[in-house]
Amino acid sequence: MEAAQVPPQRVEQLLDAAVRYAEERHWDVCPGTWLKPADGTERCSCGEIRCAAPGAHPTRTDWANLATGSGAAARRMWSQQPRSAILLPTGRGFDAIDVPESAGFLALARMERLSLPLGPVTRTPDRRMQFFVLPGAAAKAEGLVRRLGWSAAAIGLRGRGEGHYVTAPPTRVGGSGTVQWVRRPTTANRWLPGVEELISPLAYACGREAADARTRLS
Secondary structure, X not given: OOXXXXXXXXXXXXXXXXXXXXXHOOOOEEEOOOEEEXXXXXXXXXXOOOOOOOOOOOOOOOHXXXXXXXXHHHHHHHHHOOOOOEXXXXXXXXXXXXXXXXXXXXXXXXXXXXXXXXXXXXXXXXXXXEEEEOOOHHHHHHHHHHHOOOOOOOOOOEEEOOOOEEEOOOOEOOOOOXXXXXXXXXXXXXXXXXXXXXXXXXXXXXXXXXHHHHXXXX
């Protein structure tokens, strides 16, 4: 039985999404690398055969200087290279708390039961989830997790703030799939929560999943 093929990316969706993020959410957007046909497959435009995130990373070291909050500028950028990944710089309109996917869904269910305020949430093909929170979260996350009794690094919880980015839907990462919204940006979640409101369920879920993983390996 043949492996399921990831469908080709519709380039107009990328352009429309980039413009919408800038105009409707006032997020800065930055065009990243893209996928190019090569020897019957697709490779990252960066040229690296073993690229860790094919078609989904910055094109240059000063990538953050390319980011724009203008819908018209975003339209021009993606018209020039319609297959470019959509990168959203963190530390500007939002930070992100990045956790393993299994822990993310566990935490999300608990947050919804507790009626906690939630912002947009993405999931990536490498099985990570990013919870959008107010800027400044990345600098606080490790200390907050430590006070709850865990090491952020040990449980796989990362803060993404200034100097980092998240890859936005519907960017496709190589042949592994597309970045997707778990919770889409809407008018209801325009106001983002602070990291202090979400860190406890996120750390608990990450800690539980890390403990379960150790048990399975023992």
